[in-house]
Every structure is written in structure tokens, then in C-alpha cells.
Amino acid sequence: MRRIGIDVGGTNTDAVLLEDDRVVHAVKTPTTPDVTGGIVNALELLTASLPEGGGVVDAVMIGTTHFTNAVVQRRDLTAVAAVRIGLPASASLPPFEDWPEDLARLVRGEVFMVEGGHEYDGRPIVPLDTAAVRQAARRIRERSLTAVAIASVFSPLNPTCEEEAARILRDECPGLSVTCSHDLGRIGLLERENATLLNACLVDLASRTTQGFMEALARSKIRAPLYITQNDGTVLPAEQARQFPVYSFASGPTNSMRGAAFLSKRDDAIVVDVGGTTTDIGALRHGFPREANNVVEIGGVRTLFRMPDLLSLGLGGGSLVAPEPLAVGPLSVGFRLTERARVFGGPDLTVTDIGVAARLVDLGARERVADLPAPLVERTLARISAMIEEGVDRMKTEAAPVPLIAVGGGCFVIPERLAGVSEVVHVPHQAVANAVGAAIAQVSGEVDQIFQGLSREEAIARARMLAEERAVRAGADPTSLQVVEVEDLPLAYLPGNSLRTRVRVVGDIASH
Amino acid sequence: MPPLRPVSLDEIESIAIGAWILGTGGGGSPYLALLNLRRLYREGTVVSLMDPAGLADDDRVAVVSNMGAPLVGQERLTDPRTIAQAVLMMEEVIGQRFRAVMSLEIGGGNSLQPFMAAALLGLPVVDADCMGRAFPEAQMTSFAIHDLRMYPLTLVDVRDNAVVVARAASWKWMERLSRTACVAVGSIASTCKAPRTGKEVKECAILYSTSKALRIGQAVRAARRAHEDPIQAVLALEGGLRLFTGKIQDVDRRATEGFLRGTATLDGLDDFRGRTMRLAFQNEFAVAWLDGAPRATTPDLICVLDTVSGDAIGTETLRYGQRVTVIALPAPPILLTPKGIEHVGPRAFGYDLEFVSVFA
Numbered sequence: 001m002r003r004i005g006i007d008v009g010g011t012n013t014d015a016v017l018l019e020d021d022r023v024v025h026a027v028k029t030p031t032t033p034d035v036t037g038g039i040v041n042a043l044e045l046l047t048a049s050l051p052e053g054g055g056v057v058d059a060v061m062i063g064t065t066h067f068t069n070a071v072v073q074r075r076d077l078t079a080v081a082a083v084r085i086g087l088p089a090s091a092s093l094p095p096f097e098d099w100p101e102d103l104a105r106l107v108r109g110e111v112f113m114v115e116g117g118h119e120y121d122g123r124p125i126v127p128l129d130t131a132a133v134r135q136a137a138r139r140i141r142e143r144s145l146t147a148v149a150i151a152s153v154f155s156p157l158n159p160t161c162e163e164e165a166a167r168i169l170r171d172e173c174p175g176l177s178v179t180c181s182h183d184l185g186r187i188g189l190l191e192r193e194n195a196t197l198l199n200a201c202l203v204d205l206a207s208r209t210t211q212g213f214m215e216a217l218a219r220s221k222i223r224a225p226l227y228i229t230q231n232d233g234t235v236l237p238a239e240q241a242r243q244f245p246v247y248s249f250a251s252g253p254t255n256s257m258r259g260a261a262f263l264s265k266r267d268d269a270i271v272v273d274v275g276g277t278t279t280d281i282g283a284l285r286h287g288f289p290r291e292a293n294n295v296v297e298i299g300g301v302r303t304l305f306r307m308p309d310l311l312s313l314g315l316g317g318g319s320l321v322a323p324e325p326l327a328v329g330p331l332s333v334g335f336r337l338t339e340r341a342r343v344f345g346g347p348d349l350t351v352t353d354i355g356v357a358a359r360l361v362d363l364g365a366r367e368r369v370a371d372l373p374a375p376l377v378e379r380t381l382a383r384i385s386a387m388i389e390e391g392v393d394r395m396k397t398e399a400a401p402v403p404l405i406a407v408g409g410g411c412f413v414i415p416e417r418l419a420g421v422s423e424v425v426h427v428p429h430q431a432v433a434n435a436v437g438a439a440i441a442q443v444s445g446e447v448d449q450i451f452q453g454l455s456r457e458e459a460i461a462r463a464r465m466l467a468e469e470r471a472v473r474a475g476a477d478p479t480s481l482q483v484v485e486v487e488d489l490p491l492a493y494l495p496g497n498s499l500r501t502r503v504r505v506v507g508d509i510a511s512h
Numbered sequence: 513m514p515p516l517r518p519v520s521l522d523e524i525e526s527i528a529i530g531a532w533i534l535g536t537g538g539g540g541s542p543y544l545a546l547l548n549l550r551r552l553y554r555e556g557t558v559v560s561l562m563d564p565a566g567l568a569d570d571d572r573v574a575v576v577s578n579m580g581a582p583l584v585g586q587e588r589l590t591d592p593r594t595i596a597q598a599v600l601m602m603e604e605v606i607g608q609r610f611r612a613v614m615s616l617e618i619g620g621g622n623s624l625q626p627f628m629a630a631a632l633l634g635l636p637v638v639d640a641d642c643m644g645r646a647f648p649e650a651q652m653t654s655f656a657i658h659d660l661r662m663y664p665l666t667l668v669d670v671r672d673n674a675v676v677v678a679r680a681a682s683w684k685w686m687e688r689l690s691r692t693a694c695v696a697v698g699s700i701a702s703t704c705k706a707p708r709t710g711k712e713v714k715e716c717a718i719l720y721s722t723s724k725a726l727r728i729g730q731a732v733r734a735a736r737r738a739h740e741d742p743i744q745a746v747l748a749l750e751g752g753l754r755l756f757t758g759k760i761q762d763v764d765r766r767a768t769e770g771f772l773r774g775t776a777t778l779d780g781l782d783d784f785r786g787r788t789m790r791l792a793f794q795n796e797f798a799v800a801w802l803d804g805a806p807r808a809t810t811p812d813l814i815c816v817l818d819t820v821s822g823d824a825i826g827t828e829t830l831r832y833g834q835r836v837t838v839i840a841l842p843a844p845p846i847l848l849t850p851k852g853i854e855h856v857g858p859r860a861f862g863y864d865l866e867f868v869s870v871f872a
Contacts (some may be wrong), residue, residue, distance in 0.1 A: 019663070086587075086588070088592070088670045088671055088672075089587075089588040089589070089590055089591075089670045090587075090589040091590055091591055091593075091670075092548050092551070092589070092590075092591040093544065093547055093548060093551070093589045093591075096549055098547055098549070119584075119585050119698040119699075120587070120699060121696065122582070123698075125588075125671070126671065153587045153588060154587045187586060187587060188586045188587070189586060189587045189588075189589060190544070190586075190589065213679070365859065488765075488859065500583065
């Protein structure tokens, strides 16, 4: 089986070709402002050196930070109509309640709250007020809004209110992009609704970006299905992924950590990924990233995704270095490294220039940094070392020294000796670990529902069946499915043996 | 303390943090109530806190709490109007006006329910509750321990359904009757418990527990700002004990008789390396065993905190791999009397253990 993994970072676009479990070829190219150009370049470079352009490829997986960045940087976001179904319940906390005001101003198109929703046992709270939904549709049309997010109380248990509202809105507003909260899972109305709103404000960008990915693939010689990587280390087919850009949040660091585990053949370690702008530090457990405990904030918005527990430092190969007083980052030249860094003839002093001067890495023209005073280089490296040491210490779960896997294009800055680290593990293709992580990604299916009147075993079996169906629909080979997580939470103060069950299964991508 | 003083939003933020710690794993997160209060304060509300000593003996005090399953509360979000409605309805039932509102339990989300009611009703909040922490049932209060009358009770839901429990034969019957009504309206409802007189509050409530939640929350926040250990700050302030530091190795939960019961096993870190703690919970943490021997039991407060942030962790959100510190805080004296132990000691939760306070 041959798979291509591509990681589109803020600075570089990396691509690898995997043949079964072997990295055959890897390339690194600058990310282009249009994103697509960088992917075309990477695919050309990847296939150029191979006979017959690489032969048959079973799947191409792309990981991108594009959508997270759009939220964090508040750009390319679409104004969204929020439709909350649940009145008279939950009336005092309307949609966008706990959002940072600057982001809410951009995304809050209109807010509609209508009667409907369900109880924990599937009974309606009150019937869905379809007239109110129609009225909302008219207002959406008048305002020329193009995206809507629908969240109904207890929709993970009973999605019919959301489905009915979506049908009405689509009828009345042709072309409207609709995100329903039950597609995004988890119980917890505000957090689920937040994820739905974020998704809705990104669908337009995701459509354009995915279209760009598909065009880039079409322009290459490769004919293979395209997948987009998700935050849990798995992939979705591009056609599905474009409807759910929020699922790709934090997929970059997940890919990088999964790639580090794969390349180092180590399942328990700290992974330090030094990119162009940031350094992400995470912990690997059993080959998967340790997940954050609780609610995860994206651009200041609370959501309920399971995300890798990460510490991000404003330190990367492109970080700006100010000599007096000494400062490293958090500003970075980003993908303009090859225009802006001294070694490439640019005006800015960056971490890469320091690395070249210290002979840690060979990039650009060393003579351009020959004038840097040796004490400045040493002090800068000492500062970087202290930043990484502190970060590693904060992410460790025990005092004993742990191995550290160094990955990312800027990992030359990681010193060989660090307090609390037993050894610094370098791996082949470390600069493209994220693309490797994308290439090895599997397909998953998840279910999170309340089951009633079933025994624990029956509830888990039912949830597993639903999760397996979802995985196969997403492109998994049915014979390879494995249950990776089972969580069951009996519900306090609910009658009739209610059990909230969450099951996640993963499987290999079906070959073609 | 002056009889009445305004409470700032910043103080309410601190109360939420402190109350979640005093929840001893139960009581539900105060987050949604806090969001409601942020909104009410943005609209210009300021709630006053009242020193219980300022109550006249014949004043009437409304004791409020939201009742139901915490998970349902994550979908049907808490609303100040229903809790205010329960109070107004009680005024109709008894034909008297309330002087103030107070919390049933200071632990968890119910700590902020009286503030929401007070904001809409223009009444002050009495600095007191009747648990000093969180407990799962109606008879587990200082009022029940003092054998005060348990009825009437009003219960309202968001659809304008309302129930009055006019009489109940015992605290346990009150629990059963009101729980049945609560389930019928979707397992979430706002309640106003049996009204209390100023005299009863002064003699039988757990006094100044709102201030306690406030100062615990303030200590946690101050320690965080100073990059100091927030848990140490709480222990120093309240005379607490560090019982264990470790990570969660296993969580086993089951729901029986409407409660979330289960155990969590912790592996030691730092000073506790090589040792094991097992925690049993019934909504709240009830017993802690260290290396197999009972270390702490209810009613001593057993609190599980995130080792770094000092934030409380609820029994519903315990998860494998969390790094936590288990601490004990002293229980209010009324809970430690023989009658108190009968109501809320280990045997009341089905553990055949003698109560021995870790602070004895």
C-alpha cells in the first residue's frame, strides 16, 4: 500500500511517500500564500524523483492548520446565523454567550431562539416551532447570510428538531450552508453549539481550501482519493471533511506526534516539535498523544473536542531575535523565512540565523551571519534551551527523566542535553514527522449517546455497531476495525438505567 | 461585617472557584450559573451579601437550590428566572414576603443559585448555607440534623409547571416526593425549600460559608497570579491536610438508586511515589483509603484538585491520567456531632466505617 502524507504548515508544506511502513521519499517546500501552489510544488518534487511519477498511490492525506489559524487570527470567517432550538429552556444564555467579543462581532450574524428540543429521555420539551424557523429563514435571506449553525437541546440523543429546522432553512434559503450540532457530537449544549458556530463560520473557507487541495492533486499525476486529517489522528474523505473543518483543529500537532512515535518506534516519550513560528510540546502515551483533560479553548471559545494536551511556545526557526535586551520570539517571519532571514539575504535576525552561525544547521549562506558576535549566539541558544527545558518539565507527568523525540524543521535548536530528559532521540525524516503522521492516519467512527433500558454490555454493543457504521462510511476497511476507546458514564438522578456511552473505533483506509 | 455589603462580579468569580472546591466532587460545576451572573452584572445588577447576624428572629429566609441531574443541566442550562419563580411561588404559598435568600449547599453550582434569584428579586443573599459543602440528599443538612420542619417545598420548571409539596412525613419522604416531581419535569427543576425564620438560620444554618467559598477562591487566584502553589494556599488558609498527590490510574462508575457511585484509584507521585489511594464516591467523595487503610471519610471534606491549577475536579469528570492532589478540609462542627454523623457520616453512605476525623 502506498500513501502520500502532506502537512500544510504556516511556514512549510511537507510531503512524504510511504510504502507500507517505509518512508520512500520526503520533501519540504515553502507554503505559498494561496496554499495550493505549495502543495503542487511538494507533489511535483515528491513524484519527480520516482520512476513513472510514483506509480499507483492508494490515498493522499492532507493535514492543515489553516482553519485553526483562521479562528485564532480572526480572518476569512463567515458571518453565521445561530439557530438555537430549546425554548423555553436555556433562554438566559443565548448563543455566543461566552465568546471573546472581537470574535463574536465577526461571526454573530443573527441569533434566533425558537421553541423545541428534547429531554434526556427523548421526549420533546415542547414541539418545534416551525413557524419561528420559517421566520428566521426569511430574516437570513433578507440579511444575505450564507451560513447557519443549528443547535437543539439534547440533539445527540434525538436529532429530529435539528433535521427538521435544517430542511426548512434549506428550502427557504437555497445554497445556505447548514451545520447541525448533532453531527459534531458531545453532550453539553454551549460547547457543542460553539463548535457548531465555529464550523459554520469556516465552511466557506474550508470549501475553497479543499477545492484548492483537489485542484492541486488533479494538477499532479496522482490519481488517488483525498483525505483530510482530524484532531484525533484519523482522517475523513475530503468531501466529508469540507463540511466539518472544526474536526481538523489541532490535527497538525497530533500528526507530528503520531509521526514521531512511528519514526522512533517509541510509544512513551515527550515530543518537541519546533516549527517555523511555534514549538509544540506534548506527551506520547501508547503511541497516541495524551489528551487535554477538560474543555478546550479555540481562539478563546470553549469547545468539547478531544485535543492533544499541548504546550505551545512562541519559538520557531523563523522567530525574530532581538539582541539588546535579548528577546526570542514570539514574532516570526513565518513562511517568508527565505526572503527575510539574514542567511537568505534578508534583513531580519532569526533563530535560523543563530543556528547557522552556531553550525547547528546548514542553510543559506553562512558568511552572511559571520559578523554575529559569539556571545550573542551563545546567549540566544542558552535562552532557547531554557525555554524548551521549562516547557518539557511542565508537560512531564513524573519527575524521572524521560526520552525526548525531536521533530520539526527547527529542531536543530534542541540541545543534546536537557535537565529532566534521559536522551534526545533524533529520527530519520524528523523534519517531516507531521507529514508522516498524516500518511499513517486511519479512519475512525465515534458515537456518544445516552442509552436507556439496556444493560451496560448491550449499550456498548449498540454504540460500537453505530461507531463501526460511521467508520465504514468514512472509508474504513470493515475487516480492520478496532475499538480504541470505550467510556460509559451512568447518569446520576436519572431513572430507568440511563447510560451515556461513548465508543470510538478506528480502522485502516480501504485500498482501491 | 456590616449587615449588608455589595458583592462585586470579581468576588462572584472567586466564589465559583471556592464553591467548586467545597463541592467535594459533586454539586455540579458553577460555570453556567457564573455565566448568568456575568450577564446580570453586565446589565447593572449588584447583589448584596447579608451577615446572618443582621437577620431579625422573625424574618423569613428562602432556601434555594437547583435539583436534578448535572448532565441534564449541561443541555437545559440554568436560568435565573426559574429559581426566582420558585421563591415567588413560596411567598404565595406561605402568604409572607422573604427578607433574604440563602443557599441550600455552598458546594458546587448551587452556591450561586441564591445570587441569581437575588438579582431578579432585589433581595440580599445570606452568608450561610445548610451543608457547608455538597451532599446528595435533602436530609443531609444542618436543618435536618436540628429536626426543623421540612415542608412546604415549591418546585418549578421552565415550562410553567409548578409543584408544591405541602407536607412530608420526614426529610427522606420530602426527598422522595420532590425527586419524583423533578424527574417528571425532565430531571432538572428549581426549588425553594422549607422557609426558615431568621432565628432558625442564626441557630441552625452553617454560617459564613459564602465568605469561606469567597476567600478560598481568592486564595487560589492570588497564588496563581504569584506563580505559587494554589493548593498550598488553600491548605494554609483553611487548616487543611494534603492527603495524596498522584495521577488517576482507574475510574469505575455506576449509577445505582439514582446516584453516581464509583471508585477512583490513584498512583502516587512526588512524596507519595509507590503508594496508592482509592477514593469512593456517591456523587461526592465519601471515603479515601491510603494503601488499603481508611485515611479520611465524610463528613470531612475530601477534595480532588488539579495539581497545577488548583481547580476542583468533579466525580463526573475524573479521567485516567489526570494529575491530582487530594486534600481534606475540616467539616462544619454541626456535622461532627453524633446526630450529624448519623445523617452524613460514612454509614449514611453505606460504608461500615467508624468516623474518625483526620483533624482529630
